[in-house]
Amino acid sequence: MNLLLVAASLAIMTTMALALARALLGPTIFDRILAVNMFGTKAVLLVAVFAFVSGRPDVLDIALLYSLLNFVGVVAALRLVERGKDYADHKKPEINKDGSNP
Amino acid sequence: MRDNLILRVTARILIPIIILFALYVQFHGDYSPGGGFQAGVIFSSAILLYALAFGLDTAAKVVPNQALIATASLGVLLYAGTGVVSLFFGGEFLNYSLLADEPTTGQHIGIIIIELGVGLTVAAIMLLIFFTFARRILN
Amino acid sequence: MITDILTGVFVSLGCTLGLIGGLGMHRLDDFYARLHAVGVTDTLCSFFILFGLALQTGLSFVTIKLLLIFLFLLFTSPAASFSLANNAWQWGLRPKGTNSEPVSSFNKDAS
């Protein structure tokens, strides 16, 4: 059983790595925050699986907490981006009259 | 994000839960991971979510600066007070086996009060830092 | 024994979905499309993994905690996605390969 859970945590870590790659590649700041959000969700699952691998169910509290705080983190990061629009990699795009991107 | 309805509705549902969770972590320090410091940070994150969803001024009304400063001081006072009380019972500073007749009971009481002091101070100081920086950015 | 097998099946399914979601983050080519990939990993993937783990313990406080984790993920993830998408929209990011303005029905344009 443990072997399967270890394999599962490896799979979850691969997913996290993929998300991290997207966070590094961008291209817009929103892709990065989205990837970090996904990274956080996967981290919750990883902690949950870890609790079962190590046989310490009280570790689940950390997963519980992270699922709540991940959200606060994303919202806070968005507030920062909203405040300084040029923190984004590209300058704010000029929106044409018909709303399309240049 | 000014008028983000979903954020507001979600925050309304989540904030009481996060606060309760903070208190759970506070009081279960001896059964599961956690303790005063973590509880303080979680509590302050609940208020932070409130500030992010409803605005800084609304949040500042709920937790006024004066109350925060008082809470931070109260926390330190609790911590130091417990230490001094154990001095009066003839032990070392913070030797809280002497707080009750039974050493283990005394340790139990001592650890709960100490953790409470830590939690109060950390929560208040975290919020003070947040409000100070957030106001500086706004101005 | 039977629960072990079921756990194995559910956890593997969940991990597969997670990997597909991670793949989607790279295969889909703009931010708005990637939201859907994250949607896959946030809903069914989490459900399968947590459900598989819950089978291991039967009905206990651990199961309830796993259920709570799932509920919290279910409540927070759409709010986080919406905040992100809404911010991106208001910032001026427009999806690739669609009409530039939203349409209210498909009857008028048959593109």
Next chain:
Amino acid sequence: MKHTISLGALLFALWVLLSGHLEPLLLGFGVLSVIFSLYIARRMDVVDHESHPIHLTFKLLKFWLVLGKKIFQANIDVTLRILGFKAVEPQLIKLKMDQTTDLGKAMYANSITLTPGSASIHMEEGELYVHTISRQGAQDLFDGDIADIIPHDKTSSDTGANQ
């Protein structure tokens, strides 16, 4: 007041479930914690019939079941599209929102976001902008696929009035 009590009961249940210890000391701490949480929540003015829809409990149960089924199907659909078995054809549409309360609107938008393959991206008075990954999904949304399963929140205005 009714809502404060029900929120309090809910929080206390949550405490017992989280804690798992039924000693008087910890239950006492639980009561104190619930009272403190309620105090902060009251101060923040986050307790009202919207944050805590007790009048919808049974309708909500059915709603979750139906939504769960839709999420399951949508997951398979999106998985196939990511893997390349089906085409990715993004659409940008806007939907009319009939919901009157904040909670109803939020439930509608969140249900759409939770279903993979469609994500709500913007809300303007009475209109919801949605990005979908397929033309079929967009057509389903136009046909009221999600809108029909949202519990009607007409009773909420009554509950609000007699508080």
